[in-house]
Amino acid sequence: MALFEQMRANVGKLLRGIDRYNPENLATLERYVETQAKENAYDLEANLAVLKLYQFNPAFFQTGVTAQILLKALTNLPHTDFTLCKCMIDQAHVSWGGHLRSPFFPKLSLDLPKTQQEERPIRQILYLGELLETCHFQSFWQALDENMELLEGITGFEDSVRKCEGVWGESQLRVWMSKYGWTEPEPGRILISNQEENIKPKNIVEKIDFDSGFGVLGG
Numbered sequence: 001m002a003l004f005e006q007m008r009a010n011v012g013k014l015l016r017g018i019d020r021y022n023p024e025n026l027a028t029l030e031r032y033v034e035t036q037a038k039e040n041a042y043d044l045e046a047n048l049a050v051l052k053l054y055q056f057n058p059a060f061f062q063t064g065v066t067a068q069i070l071l072k073a074l075t076n077l078p079h080t081d082f083t084l085c086k087c088m089i090d091q092a093h094v095s096w097g098g099h100l101r102s103p104f105f106p107k108l109s110l111d112l113p114k115t116q117q118e119e120r121p122i123r124q125i126l127y128l129g130e131l132l133e134t135c136h137f138q139s140f141w142q143a144l145d146e147n148m149e150l151l152e153g154i155t156g157f158e159d160s161v162r163k164c165e166g167v168w169g170e171s172q173l174r175v176w177m178s179k180y181g182w183t184e185p186e187p188g189r190i191l192i193s194n195q196e197e198n199i200k201p202k203n204i205v206e207k208i209d210f211d212s213g214f215g216v217l218g219g
Contacts, residue, residue: 004041007032011046020049023057030065037068040156044081047072051088058090063119066093068154070125074132075160082129093119094126121150132161135190 011032014025029050036042047069054061066089073081086094124147131140144150144158151157177184183191
C-alpha cells in the first residue's frame with residue numbers, strides 16, 4: 001500500500017476547503033480510486049468526492065472509475081457505503097428496469113444506444129449489489145463468475161466479499177435485522193429495505209478566508 005499511503009495525505013489536503021469541488025482535481029482523485037482498487041485499500045470519503053464532482057460536472061463522468069467505486073463499496077457491506085455511492089450517481093447512468101432483473105444477458109443490450117452499452121458495467125454492479133443486499137448469495141457468485149471481467153484491476157474483491165458474507169451468520173444477522181429494520185418476508189430470505197433512510201447526513205463545514213474566496217469568484 002505504499003502508493004496509496006503516499007496519495008492519501010495529498011488527497012486529504014485536496015478534500016479540505018473549496019478545492020474539494022475543483023474539477024481540476026478529478027484526475028488526481030480518479031488515480032487515487034484506481035490505486036485503491038490495485039492495492040486493496042479503501043477511502044470512502046475520497047470516492048464520494050469523485051461522485052459529487054461527477055454530479056457537478058456531468059461531462060467528466062467516467063464509467064470505469066464509477067464502477068471501481070461501486071465495487072469497493074460492495075466490499076464494505078453490510079454498511080451503507082454502497083447505497084451512499086449509488087444515491088450520488090445520476091439516474092440516467094443507473095436505471096436498468098427493475099429489481100432483480102439481470103442486466104447481464106446479451107439480449108437485453110442488443111438495441112441499446114452506445115452510451116448505455118458503455119455504462120452497462122454500472123448496471124451489472126448494481127444488480128450484484130442488490131443480490132448481496134437481499135442475501136441471494138448463490139445467485140451473486142454465479143453472476144459474478146460469468147462476468148469476471150468486471151473485476152479487472154480490482155485486487156482482493158472476492159476475499160473481501162466473502163468476509164462480508166461471513167458476518168451474516170444467524171446470530172449476527174438477527175442483530176443487523178433488529179438494528180436496521182430488515183424483514184424476513186419468507187423463510188430463508190432477508191429483505192434489506194430502506195437503506196437510504198438509515199444514512200446519516202454528513203455536514204461539511206468549510207471555512208474560506210476572504211482573499212481565497214474572492215480569487216475563486218473573480219476567476
